[in-house]
Amino acid sequence: MTPPVLPDYKEYKVEQLNPTGWGKHNQQWFNHASQGTATLPIPYEWILALEEPKSNPWFIFLGQKKPFFEEYILRLGFIKGTKSVDNPDKLPIGFAQTQSIYFPGIDRKSTALGFTCAACHTGQFTYEDKRYVVTGGPAMTDLGLLNQSLGAALAQTALSSKLMLFNGRFERFAGRVLGSNYNVLTRATLKKELAATISKLVKQNDTINVTEGFTRLDALNRIGNTVFATGMNRNRNYAPINAPVNYPHIWTTSWFDWVQYDASIMQPLIRNAGEALGVKAYVNSTAGFDNTTEDYVNITAATINTEASKQQRFASSIPIKNLVEIEDWLGGTHPLDAKQFNGIHAPSWPSNLPAIDQEKAQKGAALYQSLCQGCHLPPISSEDFWSDKYWYPISYQRDGREIKTEEKYLQLVVIGLDEIGTDPSQAKVLPERTVDTSGLNLATQVCTRTPSKLYEEKNTLGYLSYVPLNDSSTSMFALALGAFVQRTNDQWFEQNYVFSKQEQALYEGKRPNCLQAGLGYKARPLNGVWATAPFLHNGSIATLYDLLSPQNERPTFIELGNQAFDAKNVGILQGKQINKLNQNTRIHHRVMADYKDGRFILDTRELGNFNTGHVFDDKPNTRGVIGRKLSEEERYQIIEYLKTLSINS
Numbered sequence: 269m270t271p272p273v274l275p276d277y278k279e280y281k282v283e284q285l286n287p288t289g290w291g292k293h294n295q296q297w298f299n300h301a302s303q304g305t306a307t308l309p310i311p312y313e314w315i316l317a318l319e320e321p322k323s324n325p326w327f328i329f330l331g332q333k334k335p336f337f338e339e340y341i342l343r344l345g346f347i348k349g350t351k352s353v354d355n356p357d358k359l360p361i362g363f364a365q366t367q368s369i370y371f372p373g374i375d376r377k378s379t380a381l382g383f384t385c386a387a388c389h390t391g392q393f394t395y396e397d398k399r400y401v402v403t404g405g406p407a408m409t410d411l412g413l414l415n416q417s418l419g420a421a422l423a424q425t426a427l428s429s430k431l432m433l434f435n436g437r438f439e440r441f442a443g444r445v446l447g448s449n450y451n452v453l454t455r456a457t458l459k460k461e462l463a464a465t466i467s468k469l470v471k472q473n474d475t476i477n478v479t480e481g482f483t484r485l486d487a488l489n490r491i492g493n494t495v496f497a498t499g500m501n502r503n504r505n506y507a508p509i510n511a512p513v514n515y516p517h518i519w520t521t522s523w524f525d526w527v528q529y530d531a532s533i534m535q536p537l538i539r540n541a542g543e544a545l546g547v548k549a550y551v552n553s554t555a556g557f558d559n560t561t562e563d564y565v566n567i568t569a570a571t572i573n574t575e576a577s578k579q580q581r582f583a584s585s586i587p588i589k590n591l592v593e594i595e596d597w598l599g600g601t602h603p604l605d606a607k608q609f610n611g612i613h614a615p616s617w618p619s620n621l622p623a624i625d626q627e628k629a630q631k632g633a634a635l636y637q638s639l640c641q642g643c644h645l646p647p648i649s650s651e652d653f654w655s656d657k658y659w660y661p662i663s664y665q666r667d668g669r670e671i672k673t674e675e676k677y678l679q680l681v682v683i684g685l686d687e688i689g690t691d692p693s694q695a696k697v698l699p700e701r702t703v704d705t706s707g708l709n710l711a712t713q714v715c716t717r718t719p720s721k722l723y724e725e726k727n728t729l730g731y732l733s734y735v736p737l738n739d740s741s742t743s744m745f746a747l748a749l750g751a752f753v754q755r756t757n758d759q760w761f762e763q764n765y766v767f768s769k770q771e772q773a774l775y776e777g778k779r780p781n782c783l784q785a786g787l788g789y790k791a792r793p794l795n796g797v798w799a800t801a802p803f804l805h806n807g808s809i810a811t812l813y814d815l816l817s818p819q820n821e822r823p824t825f826i827e828l829g830n831q832a833f834d835a836k837n838v839g840i841l842q843g844k845q846i847n848k849l850n851q852n853t854r855i856h857h858r859v860m861a862d863y864k865d866g867r868f869i870l871d872t873r874e875l876g877n878f879n880t881g882h883v884f885d886d887k888p889n890t891r892g893v894i895g896r897k898l899s900e901e902e903r904y905q906i907i908e909y910l911k912t913l914s915i916n917s
Contacts, residue, residue, distance in 0.1 A: 305382025362387025373465025481868030491546030522599025614796025632909025689881030689892020811839030
């Protein structure tokens with residue numbers, strides 16, 4: 269019932285750095301376009317009625333607190349919203365309503381509140397007297413603290429309902445929820461529903477091996493837990509949270525050949541529907557069977573197919589058309605002919621920040637060309653970037669024939685773990701985690717790289733090929749997840765009478781559902797990278813300056829949750845207390861506190877948090893060293909150049 273300590277929130281003037289996407293919609297639509305999710309586990313009317321928690325639960329009888337969804341939630345890293353047709357209740361950016369979701373605690377359906385794409389992919393930072401909002405940038409939220417705070421607010425409200433004289437908190441809650449329907453019976457029912465909901469929620473606590481903190485989320489493991497553990501009522505499929513990553517920035521992503529940090533997913537619709545499932549879109553994975561049993565093994569495949577069709581297994585709350593429109597708004601039309609991206613733009617360096625040193629930037633361009641371009645590709649303003657050297661059609665096999673996509677896509681460099689030397693945790697989730705899908709009836713085909721001695725001898729990865737995927741007690745997580753999402757999407761097509769393969773291909777971005785796992789991490793173009801701190805895939809480095817430094821000069825501890833921008837070193841400003849902490853690193857990471865004064869303290873000595881690799885140092889042939897050591901001046905030259913890289917420059 270005691271909430272976590274949170275950072276203070278300060279109001280600033282707001283500047284939107286890149287608010288425009290492609291097509292008919294505006295940014296406000298993107299901020300609140302529903303993915304069919306029910307991320308918060310209580311009905312929408314409860315959320316609006318809930319007061320922020322008291323710092324001490326025994327103070328609940330002392331006065332009234334403000335609504336949870338006003339200033340309090342902004343202290344968790346969310347961004348203040350604007351009232352509009354798309355957002356009538358002035359919710360923070362990244363929230364939308366989903367209708368007709370079943371809540372076990374109240375034993376009926378109600379309107380839910382869930383995350384939109386913008387919740388995880390809208391960044392912000394403050395500098396002097398302004399708050400800058402970055403559409404498509406990494407969020408600065410902390411979902412672990414959100415769960416703790418919401419739990420405390422609910423528990424304090426439930427405690428208030430049990431008090432005879434000091435029940436003002438519950439009475440205010442009941443009055444807001446019930447309105448003109450408030451009476452003795454409805455009040456008593458609400459009290460029971462609140463208690464039942466809390467009793468269910470306390471059984472759903474996550475096992476956290478590596479704390480995520482501000483700006484990070486273990487998205488892959490959370491998606492797997494939602495789909496294969498909670499959704500299937502199979503606790504044996506649950507995996508602890510151990511591989512957090514920085515929320516990725518998503519400008520230009522629509523046109524990559526592979527997405528995700530580990531280059532594991534190809535098709536946009538599979539990526540987006542999988543993400544919606546991870547933030548609690550509803551999907552039925554048990555239709556046709558008794559939900560209280562896990563004994564599916566003895567049911568025949570014929571029975572499964574009949575029942576799955578009859579009961580609409582894999583039916584979901586995901587609005588596929590919305591996901592396609594969101595992807596179109598973000599990505600725009602195919603950029604190759606015009607040699608220009610026309611979806612959301614990577615943000616340009618704001619004029620209110622210190623001016624770019626053009627002389628240093630010019631020298632930094634030469635350093636970028638010699639040290640960075642081999643992996644991160646030429647700047648997108650160059651002719652070379654748009655050449656056939658980097659843009660290829662996707663080639664794969666199906667039913668024994670080779671197929672190529674109609675259009676070309678940007679081929680990114682994927683670097684193996686032994687070479688790049690960064691924390692391996694996220695890259696190992698998909699290939700090493702297994703899930704029991706017995707009786708689920710995946711029964712579909714997915715595209716992946718098939719192992720072949722012939723291709724190993726030629727030192728190539730081999731062909732992408734569609735292969736059948738059926739149920740198994742030890743399914744590889746990567747393929748099982750891709751198949752599950754495919755079945756969910758196919759069910760939507762069937763329910764909405766989209767039977768034409770050509771029309772389905774348009775929804776799917778004209779790309780196959782190809783999956784790969786364990787190859788390493790991808791390097792992407794660095795347009796707008798200055799606005800995407802913290803750095804490395806796991807967010808273990810606070811500034812570009814530290815990223816360009818040798819391993820022994822990188823801080824052991826970094827502080828996340830501070831929204832102040834470090835314009836010199838480019839990244840998240842580190843306070844005096846973190847500098848002091850870095851002077852004494854003898855304390856073991858297992859006894860270190862995760863938070864101090866509301867800020868997350870990331871300890872890079874812990875697996876999952878390693879800040880190793882992608883190092884510039886005079887140690888050739890050393891794991892993770894990718895270039896020579898840079899002088900301090902050279903580091904700042906590269907930084908000045910990176911500030912100049914925006915959407916088409």
